[in-house]
Amino acid sequence: MEGFKIPQVTFRIREGDTSDNEIACAIGGKWTNKSTDDFFKNKRVILFSLPGAFTPTCSSQQLPGFEQNANELKKLGIDEIYCCSVNDSYVMNAWAKKMNISNVKVIPDGSGLFTKYMGMLISKDHDGFGQRSWRYMAIINDGIVEKWWQEPGINNSGSDDDPYIETTPENTLKYLSASK
DSSP: OOOOOOOOOOEEEESSBSSSSSSSSOOOOOOEEEEHHHHHHEEEEEEESSSSSOHHHHIIHHHHHHHHHHHHHTTTSSSEEEESSSSOHHHHHHHHEEEEOOSSSEETTTHHHHHHHHTTTOOGGTTTOOOOEEOEEEEEEEEEEEEEEEEEESSSOOOOOOOOOOOOSHHHHHHHHHHH
């Protein structure tokens, strides 16, 4: 994947939704189209993708790990940190709010097109999820994959235990520190 030019897609993003309390659905905002270039052009970013918002490993380890390490990662030459998932914008925004995320930006890939074109769209039907992303991580420099990690055992059968070994913020820190 290193040297791969990431696909051009349009992401549907909700902006400006609010709610008065934690039980109410956040509404009142608007739909906005964001292109791949809006997120990746002229930037060196970390992109990590995971099976789903509000799921155990994603919520207890991966997303909070990148949130906690964001300042260190940015000191090593990263402009933005993105978390992408095959979830809609309402879900991704609610998850970021619930997790108190401010340093990682969420990218909803509601249709799964970006994930499909990255070659990471898999079936999680065994869990009732439908099509989701395999867990991967990349450093992307101006739309080109500079460094790539993905979890072992990619499959559509559910024969994995949702590995979380390769796509950690610690592995990203090691790479960035060594390449400085």
